Amino acid sequence: MSVGIIEGFRxxxxxxxxxxxxxxxxxxxxxxxxxxxxxxDLTIEPGEVLALVGPNGAGKSTLLAALCGDVEFTGDxxxxxxxxxxxxxxxxAMRRAILTQTHSVSFSFSVEEIVRMGRAPWIGTPLEDExxxxxxxxxxxxDVSRFVxxxxxxxxxxxxxxxxxxRVLAQRxxxxxLDEPTAALDVRHQELVFxxxxxxxxxxxxxxxxxxxxxxxxxxxxxxxxxxxxxxxxCGAPEDVLTADLLSEVYGHPIEVIxxxxxxxxxxxxxx
Amino acid sequence: MTLQEDMTREGHTVPAxxxxxxxxxxxxxxxxxxxxxxxxxxxxxxxILVAAGSGQVDIPPGQVLGSVLHRLGIPIGxxxxxxxxxxxxxxxxxxxxxxxxxTGAALGCAGALMQGVFGNxxxxxxxIGVSSGAAxxxxxxxxxxxxxxxxxxxxxxxxxCGLLTTLAVYAMARAxxxxxxxxxxxxxxxxxxxxxxxxxxxxxLSSNDALRSITSWQLGSLAGSxxxxxxxxxxxxxxxxxxxxxxGRRLDLLALGERTARHLGVNVERLRFTGIVVIALLTSAxxxxxxxxxxxxxxxxxxxxxxxxxxHRVLLPASALGGACLLVVADLVARTAVxxxxxxxxxxxxxxxxxxxxxLLRRTRARSGGWG
Amino acid sequence: MTGARARxxxxxxxxxxxxxxxxxxPAAEHAGKAAGGGDCGPATVTxxxxxxxxxxxxxxxxxxxxxxxxxxxxxxxxxxSRILALNMYGSLAEIVFSLGLxxxxxxxxxxxxxxxxxxxxxxxxxGHDLSAEAILGLDPTVVLAxxxxxxxxxxxxxxxxxxxxxxxxxxxxxxxxxEHIADVAEALGVPDAGAKLAARVTDGIAExxxxxxxxxxxxxxxxxxxxxAGVYLIGGDGAGSDAMIEAIGARDAGSAIGLKGFRPxxxxxxxxxxxxxxxxMSSGLESVGGVDGLLKLPGVAQTPAGENxxxxxxxxxxxxxxxxxxxxTIAALAHAVYxxxxx
Numbered sequence: 001m002s003v004g005i006i007e008g009f010r011x012x013x014x015x016x017x018x019x020x021x022x023x024x025x026x027x028x029x030x031x032x033x034x035x036x037x038x039x040x041d042l043t044i045e046p047g048e049v050l051a052l053v054g055p056n057g058a059g060k061s062t063l064l065a066a067l068c069g070d071v072e073f074t075g076d077x078x079x080x081x082x083x084x085x086x087x088x089x090x091x092x093a094m095r096r097a098i099l100t101q102t103h104s105v106s107f108s109f110s111v112e113e114i115v116r117m118g119r120a121p122w123i124g125t126p127l128e129d130e131x132x133x134x135x136x137x138x139x140x141x142x143d144v145s146r147f148v149x150x151x152x153x154x155x156x157x158x159x160x161x162x163x164x165x166x167r168v169l170a171q172r173x174x175x176x177x178l179d180e181p182t183a184a185l186d187v188r189h190q191e192l193v194f195x196x197x198x199x200x201x202x203x204x205x206x207x208x209x210x211x212x213x214x215x216x217x218x219x220x221x222x223x224x225x226x227x228x229x230x231x232x233x234x235c236g237a238p239e240d241v242l243t244a245d246l247l248s249e250v251y252g253h254p255i256e257v258i259x260x261x262x263x264x265x266x267x268x269x270x271x272x
Numbered sequence: 273m274t275l276q277e278d279m280t281r282e283g284h285t286v287p288a289x290x291x292x293x294x295x296x297x298x299x300x301x302x303x304x305x306x307x308x309x310x311x312x313x314x315x316x317x318x319x320i321l322v323a324a325g326s327g328q329v330d331i332p333p334g335q336v337l338g339s340v341l342h343r344l345g346i347p348i349g350x351x352x353x354x355x356x357x358x359x360x361x362x363x364x365x366x367x368x369x370x371x372x373x374x375t376g377a378a379l380g381c382a383g384a385l386m387q388g389v390f391g392n393x394x395x396x397x398x399x400i401g402v403s404s405g406a407a408x409x410x411x412x413x414x415x416x417x418x419x420x421x422x423x424x425x426x427x428x429x430x431x432x433c434g435l436l437t438t439l440a441v442y443a444m445a446r447a448x449x450x451x452x453x454x455x456x457x458x459x460x461x462x463x464x465x466x467x468x469x470x471x472x473x474x475x476x477l478s479s480n481d482a483l484r485s486i487t488s489w490q491l492g493s494l495a496g497s498x499x500x501x502x503x504x505x506x507x508x509x510x511x512x513x514x515x516x517x518x519x520g521r522r523l524d525l526l527a528l529g530e531r532t533a534r535h536l537g538v539n540v541e542r543l544r545f546t547g548i549v550v551i552a553l554l555t556s557a558x559x560x561x562x563x564x565x566x567x568x569x570x571x572x573x574x575x576x577x578x579x580x581x582x583x584h585r586v587l588l589p590a591s592a593l594g595g596a597c598l599l600v601v602a603d604l605v606a607r608t609a610v611x612x613x614x615x616x617x618x619x620x621x622x623x624x625x626x627x628x629x630x631x632l633l634r635r636t637r638a639r640s641g642g643w644g
Numbered sequence: 645m646t647g648a649r650a651r652x653x654x655x656x657x658x659x660x661x662x663x664x665x666x667x668x669x670p671a672a673e674h675a676g677k678a679a680g681g682g683d684c685g686p687a688t689v690t691x692x693x694x695x696x697x698x699x700x701x702x703x704x705x706x707x708x709x710x711x712x713x714x715x716x717x718x719x720x721x722x723x724x725s726r727i728l729a730l731n732m733y734g735s736l737a738e739i740v741f742s743l744g745l746x747x748x749x750x751x752x753x754x755x756x757x758x759x760x761x762x763x764x765x766x767x768x769x770x771g772h773d774l775s776a777e778a779i780l781g782l783d784p785t786v787v788l789a790x791x792x793x794x795x796x797x798x799x800x801x802x803x804x805x806x807x808x809x810x811x812x813x814x815x816x817x818x819x820x821x822x823e824h825i826a827d828v829a830e831a832l833g834v835p836d837a838g839a840k841l842a843a844r845v846t847d848g849i850a851e852x853x854x855x856x857x858x859x860x861x862x863x864x865x866x867x868x869x870x871x872x873a874g875v876y877l878i879g880g881d882g883a884g885s886d887a888m889i890e891a892i893g894a895r896d897a898g899s900a901i902g903l904k905g906f907r908p909x910x911x912x913x914x915x916x917x918x919x920x921x922x923x924x925m926s927s928g929l930e931s932v933g934g935v936d937g938l939l940k941l942p943g944v945a946q947t948p949a950g951e952n953x954x955x956x957x958x959x960x961x962x963x964x965x966x967x968x969x970x971x972x973t974i975a976a977l978a979h980a981v982y983x984x985x986x987x
Binding site (some may be wrong): 497 | 765766768769773778780795797805807905906908
Binding site for chain 2 (some may be wrong): 011068070088089090091092093094097098100102104105106108109110113114117118120121125172
């Protein structure tokens with residue numbers, strides 16, 4: 001449903017193409033004088049799931065925030081070749097969607113209303129016609145269809161996390177940034193989230209997911225970027241990056257990596 | 273086509289999802305929303321008619337309708353039969369009832385808008401200092417007997433001071449180009465304290481007559497409402513409410529949090545600023561003419577949310593209409609409950625609104641588990 | 645009217661606060677020497693008339709008449725069959741009744757409580773706010789009011805309904821009483837009756853002044869007290885109480901220490917003023933718990949009046965009325981001050 005008349009007085013809005021590029025070059029973030037990120041270079045490729053891992057305080061969420069423009073940074077972040085400042089907020093919203101760590105809602109909106117909010121950037125554009133279908137599909141994919149009429153605050157933490165994910169999915173952007181999307185979820189839903197992200201990647205979208213669980217990163221990611229002390233320590237295929245030596249050093253704890261007998265993917269385990 | 277279906281077709285392993293049909297409750301909700309707006313839209317003129325038909329001069333609603341029709345050039349219905357009835361109706365009563373309606377609409381809409389802008393169901397224009405600032409402006413004029421604009425001096429001073437106060441609060445509460453809600457509320461509390469002290473000083477300096485004026489103005493009253501007042505507050509209320517409604521969808525997004533709203537394309541700073549200016553405009557206009565009338569901006573939006581949910585595109589107009597209805601009824605009670613006495617309107621709305629609010633809150637908390 | 649006053653008050657109050665701290669007459673000097681002071685204990689003003697005494701015969705108005713009111717508006721009065729006379733003190737109604745036109749009055753304000761008028765319908769709310777609707781409902785043909793009553797919008801609305809409203813000046817002094825009588829009489833088309841009433845009142849006031857004993861003028865402080873909220877005002881120059889006190893030949897304590905209007909009083913200021921007699925309203929005295937309660941207020945017991953329990957209370961309705969019964973009121977006050985304590 002469009003409130004076309006008043007909304008339509010927009011300046012010309014540039015719609016995105018099928019693929020959107022997102023690059024970070026020499027990104028550094030200072031917080032309270034202390035460097036949280038130092039000189040991080042990262043290119044998000046289309047059609048891949050990139051997992052961002054690292055110990056607590058390594059700067060993973062900060063890097064995501066810098067990519068969104070939520071924090072002050074030095075360096076260069078470009079979306080489709082242009083710096084962040086040269087895009088209107090709504091144009092950025094059409095290109096990249098972000099799932100944050102916390103999901104609080106000030107008022108008691110229903111699940112459907114919240115997921116529908118993900119369609120907001122498309123109001124007044126031809127893609128508005130997809131709204132109902134996008135919302136329905138997103139609800140199904142995040143497995144929250146049965147909560148459709150329920151007020152958001154009455155859901156459990158995990159259910160709220162999935163609704164937030166559904167909102168992000170409904171936004172249907174070429175780039176999706178997820179900050180710890182599996183933190184509150186049970187194993188079934190953790191796998192579901194990554195199944196969904198793999199499906200998105202298969203269709204040419206770019207996914208960046210911050211994860212704590214190295215096992216998930218190892219099993220599902222196409223590339224893994226390891227952050228430590230504000231710097232990018234390694235970035236590449238899981239089997240290349242997730243080595244026992246590197247991980248033990250980064251996490252400060254002995255870690256062993258063995259090969260999964262069936263899939264061949266690395267299995268990351270602390271040495272016990 | 274959902275991703276699951278897609279991927280299953282392509283042969284990927286997909287965990288089974290919980291069986292259950294998505295229930296499209298959107299339609300049911302929409303029906304309720306439309307019903308509420310229509311009901312309020314019909315109730316308001318009816319209440320205005322009833323209120324215009326009650327008072328110390330005996331003019332029943334039938335004669336009110338007749339008088340209105342005659343003025344519109346349609347000679348149907350009886351004209352008022354009481355002595356000076358026509359005059360009492362058109363010079364005293366109708367402007368007062370209309371003033372109640374537009375003031376109530378302004379207060380209701382400003383309250384809903386404030387709760388949306390600050391993402392806090394307890395937000396109220398009084399909190400950010402608009403009412404207090406306006407009070408200081410009016411009290412200064414009353415105390416020092418300034419009459420630069422004749423009868424409009426008090427009103428203009430309240431307006432200017434309320435707006436300046438709001439902008440000062442907003443400017444003080446900003447840091448790094450962001451406005452944190454908590455900071456805004458705390459700054460508002462500080463401003464209220466300073467304004468309260470200024471008001472106390474002015475009351476100390478004032479003569480007894482001025483003191484009486486200030487005190488009765490502080491309690492809120494629609495007595496002495498004139499057509500001139502309606503011609504000022506009316507358009508402001510209408511314009512303010514329309515602008516607010518236009519912000520409705522973006523306010524919904526703001527409920528997800530500043531950061532997320534920004535990620536969804538909302539220019540949060542501009543939204544907040546526009547919202548604050550409209551809030552100050554609506555509240556100053558209402559307070560400047562009628563004194564401090566509390567609770568309308570707090571209770572009405574809550575009632576609407578409890579009835580039809582928090583979507584702002586319905587909440588804002590419904591709060592405006594609901595506020596108008598409430599104040600028309602409240603003013604009616606204020607002037608007819610006790611013969612020859614006028615209950616102070618602001619006190620009435622607080623005394624009735626307070627307990628009612630607590631009762632509804634308890635009932636709703638059980639059902640929706642939170643601030644509905 | 646309230647304009648420059650406030651600014652002057654602030655500077656005066658500051659000076660007073662300073663002065664009150666530095667020196668003053670020793671309180672004991674005047675004790676027992678002033679007339680009406682002395683240890684006679686409290687008294688109540690009695691003998692106030694509870695109804696008006698209209699002049700007779702009832703005058704016949706000569707209409708129409710055009711007058712310029714205190715607000716500068718020219719108003720034409722054509723009909724005096726239904727009169728409303730409204731102000732904060734009730735004095736306008738009192739004057740109309742005293743002129744003999746009481747039979748035409750159709751409503752009253754909250755201060756008009758004398759026997760002839762108390763059953764008339766009330767047209768003010770909160771005591772002192774005009775209800776335009778109630779006034780219109782009585783269908784008056786002329787309304788008399790002054791600036792003490794409002795709101796201004798109500799006056800505008802009544803005029804908009806075609807009813808002539810004549811605004812009278814609202815100064816609260818003794819000379820103004822006869823002026824008000826003249827203005828009201830002129831507006832109602834009975835100037836001769838007005839002159840007669842004014843003469844009667846002037847004579848009454850002069851007579852009352854004569855009862856004051858020569859030479860030993862007491863210092864009287866008029867205190868406005870209310871309840872336990874600490875509301876505690878003293879009347880000064882121009883408050884109205886000063887005029888009444890001076891009319892009986894006494895010295896007004898508030899004016900003597902330089903206060904204007906009603907101001908909150910500090911206990912030190914009261915001690916400095918050293919009144920021989922304290923004058924209060926009866927209901928105010930009751931609200932602080934009688935003379936004993938009044939003496940508990942800070943500073944009161946240390947004055948000569950306090951030491952001698954010389955507290956005189958007067959009924960609220962008449963003391964500061966400045967209406968047509970002013971002469972009688974002054975006589976009653978003088979009696980209460982002087983006759984009850986012949987030292």
